[in-house]
Amino acid sequence: MNASLSAASRRDLVFGILTVALLAAVSVAFPSFASPANLADVLNDTSILILLALGQMLVIVTRGIDLSVAANLALSGMIVALLNRSFPAIGVLPIICIAALSGGVLGAFNGLLVWKLRLPPIVVTLGTMSIYRGVIYLLSQGAWVNENEMSREFLRFVRWDFVELTTLSWLAIVVALLGFIALRYSGAGRDMYAAGGNPTAAQYCGIDPGRMQFIAYVISGALAGVCGYLWVARFAVAYTDIALGFELQVIAACLIGGVAIAGGVGSVFGVVLGCLFIGIIRNALPLVGISAFWQMFINGLVILAAVLLSARQRERKRSILEAV
Amino acid sequence: MPFLTLSHIQKSFGGTRALTDANLSLHAGQVTALIGENGAGKSTLVKILSGVHQPDAGEIQLEGQAVRIDHPEHARELGISVVHQESVVFDNLSVAENMFVGDRPRERGWVSWRTMRQRAAEVLKQLDATFDPDAPAGSLSIAQKHVIQIARGLTRRARVLIMDEPTASLAHREVEELFGLTRKLSAAGCSVLFISHKFEEVFDIANRYSVFRDGASVGEGELAASSRDELIRLMVGRPVEQLFPKTPPELGEPLMRVEHLSRTGEFQDISFDVRRGEILGIYGLVGAGRTELAQVLFGLESADSGSIEVCGRRVAVKSVQEAVREGIAYVPEDRQTQGAILPFSIASNLALPNLTALAPRGWWSAQRETQLADEWVETLKVKTANTATVVQDLSGGNQQKVVIAKWLARKPKILILDEPTKGIDVGAKRAVHAVMDQFVHRGCAVIMISSDLPEILGMSDRILVMRRGRVRALFTREEATSEAVIRAATDA
Numbered sequence: 001m002n003a004s005l006s007a008a009s010r011r012d013l014v015f016g017i018l019t020v021a022l023l024a025a026v027s028v029a030f031p032s033f034a035s036p037a038n039l040a041d042v043l044n045d046t047s048i049l050i051l052l053a054l055g056q057m058l059v060i061v062t063r064g065i066d067l068s069v070a071a072n073l074a075l076s077g078m079i080v081a082l083l084n085r086s087f088p089a090i091g092v093l094p095i096i097c098i099a100a101l102s103g104g105v106l107g108a109f110n111g112l113l114v115w116k117l118r119l120p121p122i123v124v125t126l127g128t129m130s131i132y133r134g135v136i137y138l139l140s141q142g143a144w145v146n147e148n149e150m151s152r153e154f155l156r157f158v159r160w161d162f163v164e165l166t167t168l169s170w171l172a173i174v175v176a177l178l179g180f181i182a183l184r185y186s187g188a189g190r191d192m193y194a195a196g197g198n199p200t201a202a203q204y205c206g207i208d209p210g211r212m213q214f215i216a217y218v219i220s221g222a223l224a225g226v227c228g229y230l231w232v233a234r235f236a237v238a239y240t241d242i243a244l245g246f247e248l249q250v251i252a253a254c255l256i257g258g259v260a261i262a263g264g265v266g267s268v269f270g271v272v273l274g275c276l277f278i279g280i281i282r283n284a285l286p287l288v289g290i291s292a293f294w295q296m297f298i299n300g301l302v303i304l305a306a307v308l309l310s311a312r313q314r315e316r317k318r319s320i321l322e323a324v
Numbered sequence: 325m326p327f328l329t330l331s332h333i334q335k336s337f338g339g340t341r342a343l344t345d346a347n348l349s350l351h352a353g354q355v356t357a358l359i360g361e362n363g364a365g366k367s368t369l370v371k372i373l374s375g376v377h378q379p380d381a382g383e384i385q386l387e388g389q390a391v392r393i394d395h396p397e398h399a400r401e402l403g404i405s406v407v408h409q410e411s412v413v414f415d416n417l418s419v420a421e422n423m424f425v426g427d428r429p430r431e432r433g434w435v436s437w438r439t440m441r442q443r444a445a446e447v448l449k450q451l452d453a454t455f456d457p458d459a460p461a462g463s464l465s466i467a468q469k470h471v472i473q474i475a476r477g478l479t480r481r482a483r484v485l486i487m488d489e490p491t492a493s494l495a496h497r498e499v500e501e502l503f504g505l506t507r508k509l510s511a512a513g514c515s516v517l518f519i520s521h522k523f524e525e526v527f528d529i530a531n532r533y534s535v536f537r538d539g540a541s542v543g544e545g546e547l548a549a550s551s552r553d554e555l556i557r558l559m560v561g562r563p564v565e566q567l568f569p570k571t572p573p574e575l576g577e578p579l580m581r582v583e584h585l586s587r588t589g590e591f592q593d594i595s596f597d598v599r600r601g602e603i604l605g606i607y608g609l610v611g612a613g614r615t616e617l618a619q620v621l622f623g624l625e626s627a628d629s630g631s632i633e634v635c636g637r638r639v640a641v642k643s644v645q646e647a648v649r650e651g652i653a654y655v656p657e658d659r660q661t662q663g664a665i666l667p668f669s670i671a672s673n674l675a676l677p678n679l680t681a682l683a684p685r686g687w688w689s690a691q692r693e694t695q696l697a698d699e700w701v702e703t704l705k706v707k708t709a710n711t712a713t714v715v716q717d718l719s720g721g722n723q724q725k726v727v728i729a730k731w732l733a734r735k736p737k738i739l740i741l742d743e744p745t746k747g748i749d750v751g752a753k754r755a756v757h758a759v760m761d762q763f764v765h766r767g768c769a770v771i772m773i774s775s776d777l778p779e780i781l782g783m784s785d786r787i788l789v790m791r792r793g794r795v796r797a798l799f800t801r802e803e804a805t806s807e808a809v810i811r812a813a814t815d816a
């Protein structure tokens with residue numbers, strides 16, 4: 001009888017074992033892959049994906065979707081890159097705050113359209129995705145901001161090491177932990193699950209599902225903004241098309257990690273695993289000598305498998321009864 | 325002095341006037357029954373009292389003070405606990421959390437899962453519920469979910485407890501437990517508002533009554549000084565015979581025969597048959613396995629062992645399509661999620677299972693669709709301006725009527741009804757019973773799962789009683805008495 005909750009954690013467990021197995025398989029073939037230094041590299045490489053996917057998870061749990069995360073990232077990244085070019089003396093902390101603020105505002109715009117005008121999330125974020133990219137072009141006039149136009153501090157922050165891990169990795173770990181605590185122990189976190197699980201019932205309990213969606217968009221946006229800075233600093237370049245199409249990887253990571261596209265279900269642990277899974281494949285494929293195109297193919301297969309895994313008997317039954 | 329008074333409350337939704345002049349007073353330590361036909365405005369009043377809706381006009385007084393209840397949280401702070409008619413259950417959350425959504429126990433601002441689990445377990449124990457507070461609500465049956473919802477209303481010490489049709493899917497025993505608790509609460513000074521379409525329950529639990537008709541109060545008083553017929557006359561505006569007089573059956577050969585049917589964890593070794601022209605009633609407590617059995621018969625789940633015969637031919641009902649082809653129809657119990665497509669109009673909902681009939685030669689006809697809908701809205705007295713209204717905007721009972729009509733219109737050979745008259749008023753109940761009666765007289769068979777004892781006793785030719793997944797007794801109409809049926813359904 002103890003089906004879906006424990007099924008969800010059982011699923012996380014199975015998936016965790018699968019990820020470790022994948023790691024083991026790659027390491028057997030290429031022992032250097034399992035070296036701590038390389039694993040740290042993989043984590044570093046996956047950190048931005050983790051940060052974005054955690055924000056996306058909130059949005060999907062509350063029955064939304066955010067297609068504009070990558071565009072938001074690119075726009076916020078461009079804003080801080082331009083700021084840094086004009087005022088090289090600005091410290092990293094203010095830069096991060098500005099990036100978060102810019103991302104948060106862009107997210108809030110999505111959120112307001114969904115909450116107050118009740119527009120469908122997919123339409124809203126499809127629209128803002130193009131708008132945000134357009135704004136980058138307007139701001140930069142199509143030009144690039146290059147490494148030599150960025151201050152040393154701006155570039156160095158993401159490369160700073162602490163106990164063998166980069167700032168990027170630490171950020172991902174800290175945000176994941178905070179996310180876990182907030183989703184499990186804060187009223188707002190629980191309200192998000194309730195609102196996503198059954199919006200009508202949530203209303204009867206005094207929760208406004210639209211407001212929860214709004215909050216999710218703001219958080220997802222703010223994380224995307226911070227990632228904008230991280231991305232630009234990491235790759236030492238800002239231009240209109242950075243992270244183009246990255247939103248699909250973010251959503252894929254959520255789905256692989258067991259977030260239900262219908263809302264109400266998703267865990268921090270699952271999402272982090274989903275991201276690591278993608279990260280391991282992405283880093284292992286070149287070693288194995290398989291082209292990067294296979295990566296998409298494999299990600300796709302894994303998404304389908306993950307969806308199959310979580311398609312429950314009960315849901316099937318319900319959809320049949322609704323249809324007839 | 326009444327504890328809570330509502331005077332001249334008005335409320336409209338767009339053009340629909342749900343409440344025109346609603347008055348109600350609740351007294352400390354008393355149970356007031358609110359009765360009225362489907363769509364009379366009872367639930368709308370409940371939603372106003374619980375802060376979900378705001379009244380357009382009128383006044384609410386609590387202990388003589390005028391109050392505004394502008395948010396569900398506010399209602400809880402005032403000590404008003406509500407069990408809504410709609411399903412307020414979150415499938416994705418645990419049982420314990422379900423009971424505390426919107427009002428979670430906290431420790432230094434953080435949700436305290438330990439306290440939540442403890443308090444949930446206490447309340448569930450009072451209700452004699454056997455399920456685990458940690459189980460996900462999605463894994464429970466409809467009736468069990470209903471129990472969670474009632475438990476929700478009991479988690480906080482309420483000064484006013486409002487229950488909107490809490491007994492709709494409960495059987496005798498569970499109702500007794502609920503009433504026991506209600507009596508305890510009201511003895512402790514709580515004012516209770518109880519809404520039900522079952523008069524036995526009203527007279528059993530309540531001291532006072534208040535009757536609504538078309539959004540206005542048409543009478544209130546002491547129940548002791550009143551009678552069932554009087555209440556019905558107030559409700560409907562004219563006298564209505566309560567029970568449908570069942571006509572003598574014309575029994576034919578068996579249409580469906582089930583032998584030694586089992587499904588692990590749900591039911592074991594079920595055997596029975598239903599004959600042409602017969603209504604077979606199935607009675608049992610929540611969790612007896614009745615719904616699970618019906619779902620196997622309709623091909624939603626498969627049996628582990630045993631056989632099903634239709635018209636003497638052994639069939640393997642492996643899918644709903646096959647069941648439909650064998651002429652089996654099933655009206656599910658959970659109508660909000662399984663029965664109706666809420667954002668669709670009444671007419672389109674009715675049309676769905678009847679597309680072939682509505683589209684002779686492959687072309688669908690809007691005229692036929694409206695005609696069919698008009699006919700059923702008339703037969704079951706669905707309260708609505710027209711058949712283009714979306715089902716979502718109907719009152720609870722009227723939604724039920726649409727779902728039942730949808731399947732009755734299909735004219736199947738074997739009709740399985742799961743709680744067919746749950747939540748519908750006297751007049752409509754009679755209409756459903758009349759349709760069932762006509763239906764079996766055309767040589768078809770009905771399997772009726774019901775927790776409503778008078779309905780089971782009044783309409784069934786034979787009564788199968790289930791307990792914990794097994795057949796405990798099979799009564800003929802003549803043998804069946806309420807005591808015998810209840811005894812068979814309850815653990816000795």
Ligand SMILES: Nc1ncnc2c1ncn2[C@@H]1O[C@H](COP(=O)(O)OP(=O)(O)OP(=O)(O)O)[C@@H](O)[C@H]1O
Pocket residue numbers: 337338340341342360361362363364365366367368369409707716717718719720721722747
């Ligand atoms: N959200 C809404 N939008 C439009 N109309 C509504 C809405 N809610 C209720 N109504 C209408 O208000 C009227 C009263 O509905 P209400 O749910 O209060 O009835 P009820 O007395 O609870 O009936 P039942 O016994 O069937 O539960 C109905 O005609 C219904 O169609």
Ligand SMILES: [Mg+2]
Pocket residue numbers: 366367368409488719720721
């Ligand atoms: Mg109602």
